[in-house]
Amino acid sequence: MDYDRSLLLKTARKSLETYFSGEEYVIPSTQIRRGAFVTLRKHGTLRGCIGYMTGIEPLYKEVFILARDAAFNDFRFPPLERAELEELTIEVSVLTEPEKIETLDEFVLSRDGIIFSQNGRRAVFLPQVADETGWDKDTLLSELSLKAGLGRNSWKSPDAVFMTFQAEVSDESNL
Numbered sequence: 001m002d003y004d005r006s007l008l009l010k011t012a013r014k015s016l017e018t019y020f021s022g023e024e025y026v027i028p029s030t031q032i033r034r035g036a037f038v039t040l041r042k043h044g045t046l047r048g049c050i051g052y053m054t055g056i057e058p059l060y061k062e063v064f065i066l067a068r069d070a071a072f073n074d075f076r077f078p079p080l081e082r083a084e085l086e087e088l089t090i091e092v093s094v095l096t097e098p099e100k101i102e103t104l105d106e107f108v109l110s111r112d113g114i115i116f117s118q119n120g121r122r123a124v125f126l127p128q129v130a131d132e133t134g135w136d137k138d139t140l141l142s143e144l145s146l147k148a149g150l151g152r153n154s155w156k157s158p159d160a161v162f163m164t165f166q167a168e169v170s171d172e173s174n175l
Helices: 005-021 059-072 082-087 128-133 137-147
Strands: 036-042 045-052 088-095 099-101 113-118 121-125 161-165 167-171
Touching: 005 059, 005 082, 005 088, 005 167, 036 059, 045 059, 045 088, 059 088, 082 088, 113 137, 121 137, 128 137
Parallel strands: none
Antiparallel strands: 036 045, 036 088, 088 167, 099 161, 113 121, 113 161
16 A cells, blocks of 8 residues: 555545635645545435546646545535534545456455446446445346446346456544
8 A cells, every 4th residue: 555544545535625724734745646535424424426447647736626526526415514513424445447348257255346338328336335235246237227327137138348457445433
């Protein structure tokens, strides 16, 4: 691990706090570029999740941006309100490079995240989704197909393309 997990979480938290306060926060410097997701939970329930599969910005800057995107630009939820800030738990997932797999036998539930592509549509589940939902492999792949805007069994099609990745997950509740 070539980054500080607690500093990633602090950067994500400061991103939201400074959005509301207007204060400055000096984003820690790094040359590391990795894919990352920021997940927000309110009392354990998903409140926002946004990420990049590959490093667009230096990692701490990327997490700063993603925290705000998860709070204010996740179309599944209304924008975060200041009063919710103290009720949130932040999770940061730093990703390995995705690798194409030839068969779903290579996909290990709970260890791997998965990217599903078909007919120009795409969807992603982080590795922790299986444990959080209790889904088995078939259910997870069916839900992934639906998330991509395709039919429940689209993942079974011969033209389905899959990639897997792993994530190093840091969570405020574990500090």
